Amino acid sequence: MDFTNLKNFLDHLTSWRIPGNGVKVCLEGKEVFSYTSGYADVENKIPMTLDHYVNIYSCSKVATVTAALQLYEQGKFLLDDPLYAFIPEYKEMYIAGENGPVKAENPITLRQLFTMTSGLTYNRKTQAFQKARELTAGKMDTLTVIRCLASDPLAFEPGERWNYSLSHDVLAAVVEVISGKRFSEYVRENIFDPLDVHAVYHNESVQDKMAVQYEYIDGNAASTIDQQAGKVAGGDGYYQPVGPKATLDLGPEYDNGGGGITTTINDYSKFCVALANGGVGATGEKILSAGTIDLLRTNQLNAEQIKTFTWPQLKGYGYGLGVRTLIDKAAGTTGNIGEFGWGGAAGATVLVDPELKLSVFYAHHMLNPQEDYYQPRLRNVVYSCIL
DSSP, X not given: OOOHHHHHXXXXXXXXXXXXEEEEEEETTEEEEEEEEEEEETTTTEEOOTTSEEEOGGGHHHXXXXXXXXXXXXXXXXXXXXXXXXXXXXXXXXXXXXXXXXEOSSOOBHHHHHTTOSSOOOOOSSHHHHHHHHHHTTOOOHHHHHHHHXXXXXXXXXXXXXXXXXXXXXXXHHHHHHHSSOHHHHHIIIIIXXXXXXXXXXXXXGGGGBOOOEEEEOHHHHTTTTTSTTOEEETTEEEEEOOSSOTTOOSTTOOOTTTOOEEEHHHHHHHHHXXXXXXXOTTSOBOSOHHHHHHHTSOOOOTTGGGGOOOGGGTTEEEOSSSEEEOOTTTSOXXXXXXXXXXXXXXXXXXXXXXXXXXXXXXXXXXXXXXXXXXXXXXXXXXXXXX
């Protein structure tokens, strides 16, 4: 193995427009390469490390579906069970229409939550969220918020198509109902603690250990603001600090299953290792069975649904139970069929290949993360180093 290409690629990204980044690569549970480039804090020239905390946003979804699938393994639900069996407010749903809401013909199922085919959207500025804020005095506990969400009309008939949405936030609420535990507590006790992972859903306790979170501003916008305070040069544009809070943190009691985790590259890599090794972490603890991981990475989208799964950085991929999964090497990457993972809004990326027992966790900490550029290239570069 020769990781020169990967080292050079991370350096290229930080010389281009990424403030700082890092990666950890493991095979058969053992680290074979790690590297950081650039800065965690550009203004103060603090180098990026694998132990800086970052908001991983939608990489949190991989932990959420793992938590739910643990309950699936215990016989607590079947994938085609209706959502209303666990949260009754979803018994009767309506679809937005030109002439007003129309009653949905079919109920939302748990499979549709996993696969983003539920009909939900990612709109968090609706009457449902306002109602939840009033009911909870701004605390926004997960289950109350998701119960309120049921009053918002769906965008389409459940199962009709793929649409990135709050489905995994709802799935987190289902975990709460079934387990009887707050979602963050369940994940900590059943995934993170067994794997010796430190991760939090509300980052106040780790903000002094975080990499600065930036937002990228393109060159055209930057030309008018390059003298403004708080903005630093970055490639052909600018990036500016935006504060440590995750943009999806709705309140102190909202455990965001879709994007709430703050952790380090070193820590989340331990979770990725377990997924690559039949569910068994480096600690020897098992969080999921190999068969369930195979189900997780099996494409779930039918011929009509996959037509709407069109993100440019995911050419060649289908969508499993909450993760991209490679189904067409010719259109996708040099990796193995069934390689899976997901990315996050500030530049975190999970890559897991059970065939090779390969796990990769990469992260930078910049909103506008340039996913369509870095993600497919990162995957190709990784495989060039080990195959």
